[in-house]
Amino acid sequence: TYILGIESSCDETAVAIVKDGKEIIANVVASQIESHKRFGGVVPEIASRHHVEQITIVLQEAMEQSGLTWDEIDAIAVTQGPGLVGALLIGVSAAKALAFAKHKPLVPVHHIAGHIYANRLLEELQFPLLALVVSGGHTELVLMKEHGQFELIGQTRDDAAGEAYDKVARMLDMPYPGGPQIDLLAAQGEENLTFPRAWLEQDSFDFSFSGLKSAVINTIHNAQQRGETLKKADIAASFQASVVEVLTEKTFNAAEKYQVKQVLIAGGVAANKGLRTSLENKFAGTGIPLLIPPIKFCTDNAAMIAAAGTIAYQQGRRAGLDLNANPSLPLQ
Ligand code: ATP
Numbered sequence: 416t417y418i419l420g421i422e423s424s425c426d427e428t429a430v431a432i433v434k435d436g437k438e439i440i441a442n443v444v445a446s447q448i449e450s451h452k453r454f455g456g457v458v459p460e461i462a463s464r465h466h467v468e469q470i471t472i473v474l475q476e477a478m479e480q481s482g483l484t485w486d487e488i489d490a491i492a493v494t495q496g497p498g499l500v501g502a503l504l505i506g507v508s509a510a511k512a513l514a515f516a517k518h519k520p521l522v523p524v525h526h527i528a529g530h531i532y533a534n535r536l537l538e539e540l541q542f543p544l545l546a547l548v549v550s551g552g553h554t555e556l557v558l559m560k561e562h563g564q565f566e567l568i569g570q571t572r573d574d575a576a577g578e579a580y581d582k583v584a585r586m587l588d589m590p591y592p593g594g595p596q597i598d599l600l601a602a603q604g605e606e607n608l609t610f611p612r613a614w615l616e617q618d619s620f621d622f623s624f625s626g627l628k629s630a631v632i633n634t635i636h637n638a639q640q641r642g643e644t645l646k647k648a649d650i651a652a653s654f655q656a657s658v659v660e661v662l663t664e665k666t667f668n669a670a671e672k673y674q675v676k677q678v679l680i681a682g683g684v685a686a687n688k689g690l691r692t693s694l695e696n697k698f699a700g701t702g703i704p705l706l707i708p709p710i711k712f713c714t715d716n717a718a719m720i721a722a723a724g725t726i727a728y729q730q731g732r733r734a735g736l737d738l739n740a741n742p743s744l745p746l747q
Pocket residue numbers: 424425497498526530549550551552553576577578580581592593594595598682683684685686687688713714715
């Protein structure tokens with residue numbers, strides 16, 4: 416089965432072709448990060464315009480890379496949501512046009528299902544599994560008992576982890592996206608500032624990062640008022656330690672409670688070195704296999720959409736040409 420995936424939910428225009436949900440045949444990503452940098456974040460209108468300009472080029476490049484003919488493509492999978500509506504619409508429109516012109520089934524995919532299924536490009540999934548989804552817009556613990564079934568056992572009550580990274584980076588005058596920069600800086604700093612850990616109620620698998628974000632702002636302001644300057648690297652290290660500890664502990668507790676056969680991480684923040692190391696240490700010797708995808712599979716791409724789309728296709732999920740983008744599509 417060859418599935419062509421299209422992703423345009425945020426600031427990456429991406430097309431990929433995946434064989435049997437596991438093997439990448441083509442994978443093209445056009446990132447717009449440079450265009451959004453000077454605004455300190457993604458500007459929706461600019462994102463849409465870039466997607467329009469890029470989509471046919473990226474599509475053609477992916478087809479060329481694959482060496483396949485359209486006859487060999489079984490279906491078109493596309494990110495239906497969640498994301499920026501104007502950005503999603505470009506991918507959805509392109510997918511519908513292709514499905515119509517090439518007479519292919521159209522398969523709608525949830526962006527987060529895609530992030531999770533990026534892991535299947537590495538290794539077969541083992542159920543029940545627990546996925547820690549940490550990205551720009553999501554922080555969730557997802558329990559999967561079988562393919563295509565997603566049970567939300569915890570989620571953020573305010574900011575997403577990636578959002579907290581980007582906001583703290585902005586306070587430290589670092590360019591967008593701030594996550595990777597803080598990660599690098601944290602490695603050079605010392606955890607000498609005490610920031611809160613939001614454990615919430617006992618046994619809760621929910622998250623909260625807005626208190627941490629405020630604590631970082633206050634610490635910076637208070638130091639400024641005293642005429643002191645804190646080392647950026649120390650702020651980064653202390654902030655990252657708080658995020659990573661909560662993510663690691665809650666993931667481990669959930670993995671034990673649900674007796675999962677596999678734990679995997681997904682989303683842009685899964686690229687974080689501190690988080691990867693912390694999870695590796697926590698799960699080492701526990702007998703619970705931990706799957707950590709390479710960084711290029713953590714951030715937005717279309718191979719993950721084709722991988723999730725393969726299962727959806729095999730399970731019979733189809734959309735008509737009236738498919739619409741849904742910026743707040745629930746995971747199910
Ligand atoms: P969503 O997937 O929730 O719709 P998104 O697609 O915008 O949101 P991703 O592309 O999955 O998010 O991830 C981008 C986020 O990941 C940004 O917030 C970015 O700062 C963060 N990020 C990327 N690399 C790292 C890193 N090494 N450490 C921490 N955060 C990182």
